[in-house]
Amino acid sequence: MLLPKTAAARIISCDVFDTLLYRDHRSERQRFNDIAVLAAQRLAAERGIVRHPGAIYDARLDVQKQAYRALDLSCPTGDVRFADMIDAMARILSLDAQAAEILHHAEIAIEIAQLTANTVLLDWLRAQARSGCRIIAVSDTYHRGETIAQLLAARAPDHPVAQIYASADHNATKRTGALFEVVLRQEGVAAADILHIGDDTKADVTMAQAAGLRSLQVLRPKHLVFRRRADALQARALHGFRIRAAHTQRAGAPA
């Protein structure tokens, strides 16, 4: 990762996922699968509720897919909130509010377990903060700022981030430019005074520059991108087998 010696900016704005906090080689599908397995275990252990991990996984995928499609049609600059997805998942999985909390905690637990701190970037940011730069995090995510703070605290306890802007809190995303407008308004600085760092070409480079910010792209290695794609295929195939097995089991079960 090539970072300049000094940021030459009053504010450094940083993307969170795959920038401040690295995700590993696991795909989103695999992560949802891991969440579903953990949630199923906890539902059984803590509430005596039996839900097949495949059903939780399907609900997670389906809720997210329909939620973002509905968002695209009704408020394309906004974002979905995780709490709403958990509410919808709980309803379609016939779970009460306490069980919904278990779904929520399982997701956060897996997120924390599968994230690692980008120590090189965090060290550099700490140095910039010591020389008077304000560090903020700006993320397109269904998680609220307080959840991002929880993830950062768990993986990078001495992080220098002073403020978190999450698209779910402001119903405005980086990928449409709307979140950068919120950042500029709330920080009260000129766009040229902010250096934005992130991995996504559209959200973190194109749209940041369109908003007048300077930008710096940090890319994950290509082999990781390929591994994630392969992992997604594997997760899809394994899920298919598991669901078929569950059907066979259920069809053969005594009435």
Place this chain on the structure above:
Amino acid sequence: MSVPDVDRLDAETFGRVVLGPILAEFCLRLWLFERFLQGDEAVLLFCARGGLRLRLAYERFLDRTALPQRVPHADLMVSRLVAARTAFDPPSPGVLSELEREFSGQSMAEIAAALAQRDDLDLPPPWHAPFETETFIALLAGDEPGVVALHRAVAEQDGLFRAHLAACTGGRRHGVLVDTGLYGSTVRILQEGIPDRQWSGLQFARCNYKGLPTPHFARTFGLSVESDAYKPWEVRTSALRFWQLIESCLEPDLASVRTFTAGADGAAPRANLQVPGWESRVAPEQPGLFSGVLAAIDSLTPESLHRVPQDAARAWQQLKDAVVWPDAQAVATLSLGHRSRDFGRTELRAQFAGPGAASPLKQIRESLWREGAVIRTFPRGGRLALSLIELIYAGRALRSEMRALHRRER
């Protein structure tokens, strides 16, 4: 599949065991979509005719499962013919491509008669030539009395439809059309004809079987099926092998929407479909596929909601078994009678082409359900022919997937 053997089912049981879980899954996805629509501009418009039954099933689903409704619902009296009138003067690209496809080989006078729903237009002789896009546009610019009458009739009907639409939407500007599918012509044409409103489409299936441009697909989704063709390895696409089964289940015994009449004393205009007692005819009077669907939905509870996806997965496999690999019993169970050609016309198309067709192969090719026609025509060797058909479809689908992959790589 061990539960239950679809080959021994009557239509109502097939509706309850197979189509019921599939439509319950559709309702679940529709609710998810409705749950996440933001703002207060959206209204779900259930489109005549298939959408009317989708609304009945959906609202019963919400009632049984205690899922909350968040967006207003309304019945929209619309058809491709009605939509075409909104984008007729001048005709939009969507209207022209629909006309070219639907009236291939027919005269422009027949198109005019369908749009105006009048056969006394007295159009000049050039109108009696077969449809040709540029000629049609040029003829529409004429000032002969017949052409003027055509424009007036279309505008009058369009005005009545817009008044009906305003009454349905109640000031909301985002119409989310809920319909059976496939191409979503109505969404495309309404986007072109009434651009000051936002339009989206939520369909049971989305499929560009017409091979036409798809500018509306960015805002039109197939909640249960999204594919341009049948793919043997995607069980849901088996619905496309016998689409008329879905339509037949969901379309009530009511006329397609063709005309509106002004309401009395300031009431909203009424469509020809809205005959006295039309609401009660949306629900089936006789046991059949849709009464089975409603029975399946009636059996749901908030506590059993989590089983909907799993039951649907089983039902999709059973649908494929019945539609793609039918036996004589399945053919008898799923015999539907004639289907309307629609778009302002009254002709019907038979599910199975009659013996008047030149050869058995032609009979099969001209049937709405080819696999069913194979078993009817060749009761003994039919299974072998079905394997051959499946192989051909697998080859076509693979070729199409490879082409799509190459396009993406470029």
